[in-house]
Amino acid sequence: MSILVFIESNKNEIKKSSFESLSYAKKLSKLISSDVIALTINCSEFTPLGDFGPDKIISIKDKKLELFNAHNYADVISNVSKSVSAKNIIISDSINCKYLASLLSVKLNAAFVSNVVSIPNSTKPFIVKRSTFSNKAFCEIEINSEIKILSISKNSIGLNKSRSEPIILNSEINFNESGLASESIKVSSGSVSIEDADVVVSAGRGLKGPENWNIIEDLAKTLNAATACSKPVSDMGWRPHSEHVGQTGKPVSTNLYIAIGISGAVQHLAGVSSSKVKVVINTDPEAPFFKIADYGIVGDAFEVVPKLNQKLKAFKAENN
Amino acid sequence: MKILVCISCVPDTTSKINFNNNNTEFDNSQIQYVINPNDEFGLTRAIWFKENDGAEVDVISVGLDNSDQILRKALAIGADRGFRINQEALDSFQVAKLLSNHIANNNYDLVIAGRESIDYNGGMVPGIIAEILNFNYVTNCIGLEIIDKSAKIKREIEGGIETLHCKLPLIIGAQKGLVEESDLKIPNMRGIMQARQKPYEIIEDKTEEIKTKTLRFEKPESDKEIKLVSPDNLDELIHYLHNEAKVI
Numbered sequence: 020m021s022i023l024v025f026i027e028s029n030k031n032e033i034k035k036s037s038f039e040s041l042s043y044a045k046k047l048s049k050l051i052s053s054d055v056i057a058l059t060i061n062c063s064e065f066t067p068l069g070d071f072g073p074d075k076i077i078s079i080k081d082k083k084l085e086l087f088n089a090h091n092y093a094d095v096i097s098n099v100s101k102s103v104s105a106k107n108i109i110i111s112d113s114i115n116c117k118y119l120a121s122l123l124s125v126k127l128n129a130a131f132v133s134n135v136v137s138i139p140n141s142t143k144p145f146i147v148k149r150s151t152f153s154n155k156a157f158c159e160i161e162i163n164s165e166i167k168i169l170s171i172s173k174n175s176i177g178l179n180k181s182r183s184e185p186i187i188l189n190s191e192i193n194f195n196e197s198g199l200a201s202e203s204i205k206v207s208s209g210s211v212s213i214e215d216a217d218v219v220v221s222a223g224r225g226l227k228g229p230e231n232w233n234i235i236e237d238l239a240k241t242l243n244a245a246t247a248c249s250k251p252v253s254d255m256g257w258r259p260h261s262e263h264v265g266q267t268g269k270p271v272s273t274n275l276y277i278a279i280g281i282s283g284a285v286q287h288l289a290g291v292s293s294s295k296v297k298v299v300i301n302t303d304p305e306a307p308f309f310k311i312a313d314y315g316i317v318g319d320a321f322e323v324v325p326k327l328n329q330k331l332k333a334f335k336a337e338n339n
Numbered sequence: 340m341k342i343l344v345c346i347s348c349v350p351d352t353t354s355k356i357n358f359n360n361n362n363t364e365f366d367n368s369q370i371q372y373v374i375n376p377n378d379e380f381g382l383t384r385a386i387w388f389k390e391n392d393g394a395e396v397d398v399i400s401v402g403l404d405n406s407d408q409i410l411r412k413a414l415a416i417g418a419d420r421g422f423r424i425n426q427e428a429l430d431s432f433q434v435a436k437l438l439s440n441h442i443a444n445n446n447y448d449l450v451i452a453g454r455e456s457i458d459y460n461g462g463m464v465p466g467i468i469a470e471i472l473n474f475n476y477v478t479n480c481i482g483l484e485i486i487d488k489s490a491k492i493k494r495e496i497e498g499g500i501e502t503l504h505c506k507l508p509l510i511i512g513a514q515k516g517l518v519e520e521s522d523l524k525i526p527n528m529r530g531i532m533q534a535r536q537k538p539y540e541i542i543e544d545k546t547e548e549i550k551t552k553t554l555r556f557e558k559p560e561s562d563k564e565i566k567l568v569s570p571d572n573l574d575e576l577i578h579y580l581h582n583e584a585k586v587i
Contacts, residue, residue: 089466089476114497118478121431121466130432130550131463146554153457155356157557164550199475199505204496212498218586242587253515260481260516261495266352266457267376267515275586286352292559296584298576299565309565314579318570327573331587334577 020053023105024073025096027113028062034215035178036111036171041071042179043171044109046138053107057185058099060084060092065187072181077103077190086204087115090197093122098192100127100166108168113214120168129166136175136293153266154292173214173272174295207261216245218275219294221264223249225280225301225320229257234324235279241331247271249281265290280320283308300324340394340485340507342385343445345438345452345464346413347375347428348406352457358556365556374409377453381513383522384483385451386417392485394449395419399441401434403427414534415526421539429549431459435467436546442472447508448488454478454512465512475505478512 022044026037044055054074059065061084065076077099084091096119100108108129110116117133124131136157137148145162150172213219220239226232232246239246246262253263264271266286272293279300281287288311291297299312300323309315316323350356350370357366374382388394398413399422400406410421424437442450455462462478469476475490481500482493488507493500495516511517526534568576580587 089478093470114479114495117462118466121463122470122476124432124463125467125470131461132551133462134460151458151460151556152350152356153352153460155558156358157559159554159556161552161554162550163552197475199477199503202491202502202504204499204501206499210498214497254520261500263515275580275584284353285355296580296586298580311563312565313563313584314576315565315567316570316573316576317567323570323573326570327576330573330577334581334587338581 020051021103021105022048022053022055022107022109023096023100023103024055024057024109025116026057026059026062026068027111027115028059031062031064033062033064033067034111034113036113036173038067038071038178039173039176040109040111040171041068041073043138043169043176044107045072045179045181046176047107047109050139050142051107056103056105058096060095065185069183069185070180071178072183073185074183076185076187078187079190079192081192083196086201088197088199088201089115089119089122090199091194093119093126094194095192097123097126098194099190106166108166110168110170112170112172116170120170124168127166127168128164129168130162130164131168131170132160132162133170134172135169136172138176150293153286153289154270155289172293174274175272175293211243211245213245213247213262213264213269213271216273218242218244218277219247219271219273220244220277220279221247221249221281222252222279222320223281224251226252231321232258234321234328238277238324238328238331241328241335249287250284278308278312279324281308282306283311340388340392340448341397341446342388342394342449342451343397343399343442343447344378344382344385344413344418345450346378346382346398346400346409347453347456348372348400348402348409349375349456349458352376356558358558362555362557372405372409374412375453375456377455377457377512377514379523380515380517381451381453381511382413382416382418383518383524384513386524387518388485389417389419397422397445399424399438401426401428401437410539411534412526414537414539415530416524417530420537422542424542424544426545430551431461431463432467432548432550433546435464435471436548437544438464439468439471440544441542442468449485449507450474450510451513452510454480454514462512465510469510474508474510476510477503480511480513481516483511483517
């Protein structure tokens with residue numbers, strides 16, 4: 020029996036969330052005594068994977084898979100999965116993984132459970148906990164299919180190193196090429212994406228206008244953080260939709276979330292609730308965000324943020 | 340062009356989430372149900388196809404009779420025909436299978452669902468339908484144009500936007516950006532009156548395809564104690580973040 024982990028990489032750089040998927044698989048393998056197989060597509064750098072304990076790496080290199088295509092990737096993962104008789108397939112909660120997972124679930128007649136936040140508390144029956152109601156609650160799900168696909172909520176399991184010397188198998192896999200074709204990819208200029216960031220600096224209506232976002236961007240730069248915003252800010256067009264955090268925007272499960280001039284509507288709070296440490300900066304001490312934050316500053320963003328940025332810069336210079 | 344919009348009936352985004360019966364059931368007392376926001380962006384885009392290109396728009400939901408008011412609203416906004424598959428929605432596979440049965444019998448060119456429902460957050464239904472019926476599938480969809488049975492689609496990716504194209508039939512997972520929040524339609528009196536005359540069918544169908552079962556719920560730990568830092572003492576905040584929280 021095998022656990023298959025799909026490793027996402029971009030130009031040989033493996034995504035951090037894939038290491039978390041591997042950490043999850045390794046923990047699961049101890050519960051159900053399986054081996055762990057990592058599957059890479061067009062990746063040539065395997066060394067970092069060895070830190071997370073896979074028994075085997077299946078490497079697929081194919082020019083036709085250079086661009087992500089959910090149909091093609093699902094077909095490849097399905098074929099590999101069948102060839103190694105994988106019973107559990109572990110992926111991250113990334114946009115692309117969730118996209119391909121529902122296609123994959125039909126190909127393998129598998130259940131797919133997303134937003135998983137813990138290793139199973141029972142394997143017979145197989146029961147896992149996932150977040151639901153847009154992070155306002157958790158639920159325990161019993162999975163009844165023989166093959167299971169789990170996507171792991173970012174930062175829920177963490178990274179767990181366990182050194183191994185995996186066998187590397189170069190494999191060729193046939194797949195049906197999809198009729199869906201990519202025309203172009205436009206990358207947002209020079210910023211860290213919210214999905215990948217360890218720190219997110221987010222701002223709301225308290226900033227008074229899009230022209231004031233330079234203080235947010237400066238702070239984000241110092242912290243190597245992604246920038247985000249509240250719903251009204253994206254609705255008014257001050258910032259792009261891709262930055263909208265909350266129930267109808269995107270959830271953020273980052274290590275550090277700094278909310279500036281955001282009062283904290285329930286939908287926004289739900290979206291950030293799985294972030295580990297939350298800091299709020301707001302003039303109004305009654306703002307709901309203070310109820311869920313770990314650290315708070317009652318003060319004017321226009322004074323506090325530039326000052327905090329200066330101090331953080333000095334701190335970073337000292338500690339690097 | 341024939342379009343189907345799949346609609347999930349969800350608690351309003353401001354709802355307080357509570358559970359009953361030893362945390363095994365969702366407490367739906369005092370809950371206002373609405374069209375799932377992601378589905379509503381999709382519905383609005385579908386109505387534009389109707390207004391601009393003469394498309395026919397059907398709406399469908401899997402659920403019991405409490406979904407009727409949501410589908411009636413969709414008809415009042417401008418959809419032509421409503422369908423409800425009379426089964427309690429229990430699992431994504433079950434819902435997708437039931438919807439696929441309807442789609443297979445009705446020759447839709449385009450099926451629109453939301454990226455995910457804001458209650459279960461599974462995000463699986465459109466992908467499962469796509470794979471069962473061999474449709475092209477794009478989720479996180481923030482732009483869609485169709486000319487001569489060819490679709491041009493924009494989808495949000497991590498750190499950017501991808502543009503794709505394909506032939507119909509197509510199924511998309513809609514989200515905000517496909518239309519703006521300000522584009523969403525509020526039914527007017529005329530729409531509500533017309534909706535009463537529109538075809539509305541209750542479909543009896545079922546499937547054994549259920550792969551998961553929700554056992555119980557729990558709520559996240561309640562409010563924690565916040566540490567307040569004076570704006571004049573920002574070094575203290577940096578100290579906490581570095582030494583206590585260890586996040587910088």
